[in-house]
Amino acid sequence: MRSMATQSFVAISWLMVSWWPHDNFHISNGMDTQGLLYIDYGFHGTLMLAGIVLAYNFYRMITEKK
Known part of the structure; x- marks a missing residue:
């Protein structure tokens, strides 16, 4: 149960905070298409994960037998 809580905490934290570096990478990257692909695949892939x-x-949690 503890590892499940830790995994969920890390996932929720990433979902809540990742927009900030994502936006800043977009700003600093400019119009470099290859850089935009790396940024978007990197961030969006981790959000899906x-x-x-x-x-x-x-x-x-909902199928766990007590």
Whole structure:
């Protein structure tokens, strides 16, 4: 249960905070298309991973036998 809580905490924290460096990378990158692809795939991929972690932990929590 403790690792599930830690995973969920890290995922939620990333979902709440990642917009800030994401925006700043876009500002500092300018119009470099390759850089934009790296930024977007990097950040959006990790956001999807965080969502998967939360969904899996939620599923484990509701199907857990006591």
